Every structure is written in structure tokens, then in C-alpha cells.
Amino acid sequence: MVLVDTAGRMQDNEPLMRALSRLIYVNNPDLVLFVGEALVGNDAVDQLSKFNQKLADLSPSPNPSLIDGILLTKFDTIDDKVGAALSMVYISGAPVMFIGCGQSYTDLKKLNVKAIVKILLQ
Numbered sequence: 001m002v003l004v005d006t007a008g009r010m011q012d013n014e015p016l017m018r019a020l021s022r023l024i025y026v027n028n029p030d031l032v033l034f035v036g037e038a039l040v041g042n043d044a045v046d047q048l049s050k051f052n053q054k055l056a057d058l059s060p061s062p063n064p065s066l067i068d069g070i071l072l073t074k075f076d077t078i079d080d081k082v083g084a085a086l087s088m089v090y091i092s093g094a095p096v097m098f099i100g101c102g103q104s105y106t107d108l109k110k111l112n113v114k115a116i117v118k119i120l121l122q
Contacts, residue, residue, distance in 0.1 A: 011030050012050065017054040017055070018058045019061070022059075023072070025059055025065070025109070031068050031069065032055075032065050032068050033049050034047075034052070034067045034069075034070050034071070035073060036048060036070065036071075037074050038073065038074050039074045041084045042087065044072075044084050044085055044088060045091055048091065049092070050069050055109065067092055068095075069095055069098075070089070070092070070094055070096045070097060071096075071097060071100065071108070072096055072098075075100060076101035097110070097111070098110060
């Protein structure tokens with residue numbers, strides 16, 4: 001497993017995105033996850049959209065690897081404000097695969113879709 005932390009600001013930096021696209025191309029990973037903060041709301045949607053587009057535009061491959069899934073950190077702090085998460089899934093077509101609810105690897109959880117739907121229907 002290799003984790004590359006882009007600090008959420010890399011999508012507008014073309015040289016760095018080109019290097020990341022090349023890294024993905026050369027290593028051919030099984031899975032590419034976008035990691036974003038649940039707290040930032042619609043800014044995360046914008047980051048994801050730009051990030052995925054840059055991966056597509058800057059890849060040396062005719063069939064570039066795009067984002068396969070989403071990991072949302074700080075998910076325990078957003079209460080019932082899950083609209084951005086839904087927008088991220090809609091925009092990218094990639095599922096929220098994990099949510100972060102703390103500071104350690106054991107705090108990564110699979111998203112409980114039933115709980116989210118229950119919150120939305122309240």
C-alpha cells in the first residue's frame with residue numbers, strides 16, 4: 001500500500017498533478033482513493049472534480065486511472081450535513097468507501113449507508 005497525501009491543495013498545481021498522474025500510470029495501482037475532509041462541504045466537491053479532471057488530462061496513458069473511491073475524514077464532526085458527500089458521489093460516480101472518525105487507522109470505518117439515509121429522512 002502506498003499513500004500519497006496531497007494536502008487537498010494539489011489539484012490546481014499542474015506540475016505536481018502531472019507527477020501524480022505519472023506515478024499512478026507507472027505503478028498501476030489497484031485502487032485510487034480521493035481523501036477529503038467532510039468539514040469543507042462543497043469545497044470538497046470542487047477539489048474532487050478538479051483532481052479527477054487533472055488525473056484524466058495529465059496522464060500519459062490513453063486510458064488514465066481515475067478516482068475509484070472516496071475516503072472522507074472528520075466525518076464524525078458533520079452531524080446531519082451529508083449533502084457534500086452525496087454530491088461527491090454523484091459528480092464522480094465513485095462511492096464513499098471509508099469515513100474517518102478519529103486520528104488512527106483503526107478510526108477508518110466503512111460507510112453505513114442505512115444510517116446516512118435515516119439521517120436524511122428525519
